Amino acid sequence: MSEIALRAIDILPHIKICRKGKIKTKNSTQDRVINIFLICLVVISIFSFLPLDIDWIKLATRIPDIGIIFAKLSQLSLKNFDFTLIALLETISITILATVYGILIGLFFGAFAARNLVKNRVVTTCLTSFFTFLRAVPTPVWVLLALVCFGLGPVAGIVGLSIHAIAFFARAFSQSFEDVPYEVIEALEATGANKLQVFFAAVLPAAMSQIVAWAGLRFEINFQESAILGMVGAGGIGFAITTSMQSYNYGVAGLAMILVFVYAYLIELAFTTVKKKYIQ
Amino acid sequence: MLKINKISIINQREKKLFTYFGIVVLVLFVGATYLTKFNPLEVLLNSNEVWKFIIKDFLPPTLTKPVGIFDAIFITICLAISSTFIAGIFAIITAMFGSEYISPFPKVSKIIRGVATFLRNIPPLVWAFILFSSLGIGTGVGFVALVISTFAFMTRAFIESIDEVSKDSTEGLLVVGATFSQRVFQGIIPSCMQDFISWFLYCIEVNIRASTIVGMVGGGGIGLVLFSYLKSFKYQTAAGIILIISATIIGVDLLTGFLRKKVMENE
Amino acid sequence: MDNTILKAKNITKTYPNGVKALDDISFEIKKGEFIVVIGPSGSGKSTLLRSLNKLIDLTSGSVTIDGEEILNKKGKNLRLLRRKMAMIFQHYNLVYRLSVMQNVLHGRLGYMTNINGVFGNYSEEDKLKAIELLNEIELGDHIYNRAGDLSGGQKQRVGIARAIMQDPQIILCDEPIASLDPSSSKIIMDIIFNMAKKRGITCIVNLHQIDVAIKYATRIIGLSKGKIVFNDVAENLDNKTIETIYNTSIDNLMINGALKTM
Numbered sequence: 001m002s003e004i005a006l007r008a009i010d011i012l013p014h015i016k017i018c019r020k021g022k023i024k025t026k027n028s029t030q031d032r033v034i035n036i037f038l039i040c041l042v043v044i045s046i047f048s049f050l051p052l053d054i055d056w057i058k059l060a061t062r063i064p065d066i067g068i069i070f071a072k073l074s075q076l077s078l079k080n081f082d083f084t085l086i087a088l089l090e091t092i093s094i095t096i097l098a099t100v101y102g103i104l105i106g107l108f109f110g111a112f113a114a115r116n117l118v119k120n121r122v123v124t125t126c127l128t129s130f131f132t133f134l135r136a137v138p139t140p141v142w143v144l145l146a147l148v149c150f151g152l153g154p155v156a157g158i159v160g161l162s163i164h165a166i167a168f169f170a171r172a173f174s175q176s177f178e179d180v181p182y183e184v185i186e187a188l189e190a191t192g193a194n195k196l197q198v199f200f201a202a203v204l205p206a207a208m209s210q211i212v213a214w215a216g217l218r219f220e221i222n223f224q225e226s227a228i229l230g231m232v233g234a235g236g237i238g239f240a241i242t243t244s245m246q247s248y249n250y251g252v253a254g255l256a257m258i259l260v261f262v263y264a265y266l267i268e269l270a271f272t273t274v275k276k277k278y279i280q
Numbered sequence: 281m282l283k284i285n286k287i288s289i290i291n292q293r294e295k296k297l298f299t300y301f302g303i304v305v306l307v308l309f310v311g312a313t314y315l316t317k318f319n320p321l322e323v324l325l326n327s328n329e330v331w332k333f334i335i336k337d338f339l340p341p342t343l344t345k346p347v348g349i350f351d352a353i354f355i356t357i358c359l360a361i362s363s364t365f366i367a368g369i370f371a372i373i374t375a376m377f378g379s380e381y382i383s384p385f386p387k388v389s390k391i392i393r394g395v396a397t398f399l400r401n402i403p404p405l406v407w408a409f410i411l412f413s414s415l416g417i418g419t420g421v422g423f424v425a426l427v428i429s430t431f432a433f434m435t436r437a438f439i440e441s442i443d444e445v446s447k448d449s450t451e452g453l454l455v456v457g458a459t460f461s462q463r464v465f466q467g468i469i470p471s472c473m474q475d476f477i478s479w480f481l482y483c484i485e486v487n488i489r490a491s492t493i494v495g496m497v498g499g500g501g502i503g504l505v506l507f508s509y510l511k512s513f514k515y516q517t518a519a520g521i522i523l524i525i526s527a528t529i530i531g532v533d534l535l536t537g538f539l540r541k542k543v544m545e546n547e
Numbered sequence: 548m549d550n551t552i553l554k555a556k557n558i559t560k561t562y563p564n565g566v567k568a569l570d571d572i573s574f575e576i577k578k579g580e581f582i583v584v585i586g587p588s589g590s591g592k593s594t595l596l597r598s599l600n601k602l603i604d605l606t607s608g609s610v611t612i613d614g615e616e617i618l619n620k621k622g623k624n625l626r627l628l629r630r631k632m633a634m635i636f637q638h639y640n641l642v643y644r645l646s647v648m649q650n651v652l653h654g655r656l657g658y659m660t661n662i663n664g665v666f667g668n669y670s671e672e673d674k675l676k677a678i679e680l681l682n683e684i685e686l687g688d689h690i691y692n693r694a695g696d697l698s699g700g701q702k703q704r705v706g707i708a709r710a711i712m713q714d715p716q717i718i719l720c721d722e723p724i725a726s727l728d729p730s731s732s733k734i735i736m737d738i739i740f741n742m743a744k745k746r747g748i749t750c751i752v753n754l755h756q757i758d759v760a761i762k763y764a765t766r767i768i769g770l771s772k773g774k775i776v777f778n779d780v781a782e783n784l785d786n787k788t789i790e791t792i793y794n795t796s797i798d799n800l801m802i803n804g805a806l807k808t809m
Binding site for chain 2: 653654656
């Protein structure tokens with residue numbers, strides 16, 4: 001141990017010295033956990049590259065091509081603009097319908113999955129697990145299935161999107177219902193109201209603000225999703241984008257993408273203004 | 281007397297708001313139904329056919345060639361992790377220059393933030409299509425699509441984290457006379473490490489789903505496998521694959537959720 | 548040799564929105580003084596302090612520190628200048644996840660090479676100095692605790708220790724006790740005053756508590772709307788001047804302690 005270290009311990013006896021004889025600047029036990037965790041993450045990440053059969057060199061050399069595509073996309077063209085506009089409207093419609101059905105059916109199932117409304121644990125657990133399963137599968141998979149069942153076109157998009165939306169709302173609503181304090185339900189039941197009356201008079205209004213919040217959030221998400229779904233064939237603007245890209249009409253595709261952004265931005269703007277007014 | 285008046289006004293205002301809202305929704309709903317010619321009754325009536333179809337063809341879910349399928353899921357997971365990792369590295373570096381408090385070029389930071397926000401709104405699938413048009417399909421291209429979309433999201437998230445967490449401490453290091461790298465390694469990295477790890481895990485969770493979706497249109501992994509089985513009408517296996525996908529996602533969600541909690545708890 | 552350590556000449560700061568935070572201010576500070584700047588919010592106190600170490604750039608005017616003009620300092624020269632001027636903040640500005648000792652050692656970063664600083668490779672002598680310093684201000688028990696785990700008064704002591712570690716010629720204090728309770732406030736002001744006196748460091752402190760200012764200052768500078776309205780020893784601060792600074796009658800101000808009346 002160096003002389004300096006000895007002097008340090010003289011002043012503050014609990015100073016720690018590391019093996020090389022140097023004074024420690026921190027308590028390393030806390031950091032150890034995070035460091036080990038970090039190292040594990042890095043190691044796992046590096047190992048995750050190995051199974052991938054990718055020709056990295058070829059990939060790297062072709063990266064600049066991406067810029068070319070962007071250049072082509074930004075040469076916006078108004079060709080077939082009416083089709084693009086209708087496609088956008090179709091996407092918006094798909095979003096609206098899926099959200100509305102999602103909410104209505106989700107409310108119904110959500111009520112049955114709420115543990116404070118339905119005492120039967122088997123029912124609630126089954127429903128909750130079922131919806132967790134439905135939500136875990138990404139929406140495009142459901143849409144793909146819907147395509148198989150119903151053929152190409154917006155119907156598949158609506159059904160596919162609805163499945164995910166219903167599952168989402170069922171879960172969200174059941175949570176909101178469960179958040180309603182037990183005293184409220186108890187009080188109404190004591191006056192002699194039956195289950196249905198309790199639900200409509202107390203639980204629903206209490207959870208309403210949360211419901212509205214979820215609905216708004218979902219609407220935004222649904223729009224993005226429905227735009228994407230079009231790309232796998234479910235109609236709407238996504239479909240317009242893919243078809244125009246596949247026929248090398250990049251200008252049209254670029255314009256369509258910009259439309260999507262503008263619309264998404266407007267919706268977000270609308271929601272924030274409404275929220276401000278409503279919270280007032 | 282005044283009190284009663286006030287109460288009824290508030291109620292009326294809320295009622296008005298709800299009625300307006302309800303009317304708007306109704307109009308939209310009708311318009312949408314008309315436009316898409318979506319008749320839910322038709323769906324329900326036909327659903328008999330649909331259910332028969334589903335029961336006959338999709339059930340019971342089986343797994344022919346399970347080895348190939350598990351291989352594909354494994355690849356999907358690896359894609360998610362590796363793309364998040366690469367995106368993370370680029371994102372940390374970019375975020376250093378994008379945060380106006382720490383960036384040595386504060387003017388550039390505004391541009392970086394704007395670009396990141398813009399790119400963040402492009403979903404991975406769109407990137408996949410753009411890249412497929414230019415680079416052709418394949419696992420590698422799917423990888424790049426994931427990297428780009430994750431990078432945009434992470435950069436924005438990291439910049440917000442840096443701005444929020446280390447604004448004060450960076451100023452403290454600045455007046456001491458520390459260099460840029462010293463401020464980064466002695467100030468930003470210790471303060472933001474938890475948040476970074478948390479975002480990293482979150483992006484892995486998102487990317488498992490994204491990698492499945494991208495796979496469906498040609499990016500490789502389980503998505504592509506599912507797609508091909510559906511196209512070749514092997515619905516029973518497809519059903520089995522869907523179950524596996526769902527199980528994987530739920531598992532990953534639970535794992536990352538648990539890890540994120542542990543990281544944040546280590547305060 | 549001239550004992551002046553800081554000279555400000557006609558300094559002005561106009562913000563892009565037209566607000567003139569500092570309006571043609573000039574003053575001189577001699578070595579070893581304990582200057583307190585008082586004034587209402589918006590008078591330019593914070594702007595003045597932060598312009599002295601170039602956290603804020605002045606619109607015009609010159610500031611000379613120990614004979615060196617700071618206006619054009621950039622990059623490496625700026626860092627060399629900054630390590631001579633330590634700063635203590637109202638919100639402590641520590642790195643909460645690092646230990647107290649690591650935070651104190653940050654004061655030496657201006658004297659270390661880039662690589663050493665990045666990896667926290669402090670010399671043993673520096674570490675000993677930090678230990679002695681922490682012992683002096685009675686934070687020895689917390690030396691390995693995370694800075695974020697400390698109370699407000701303790702955090703500020705760490706901030707002071709970090710400042711002293713820089714071996715500065717000047718310490719700038721931006722409302723150091725604004726976030727502290729009365730007992731911690733007294734401890735902190737005493738520590739700053741005594742440490743500076745012992746080491747011959749000049750202090751410039753922003754305060755909004757007039758009684759504290761009078762108690763510790765060798766000289767008080769009163770700012771109002773970006774101009775200096777008082778620049779004299781504490782004894783000469785009278786009620787009338789205070790009313791001018793704060794632009795309101797003395798009855799509307801919350802001041803403890805005795806004041807001389809004209």
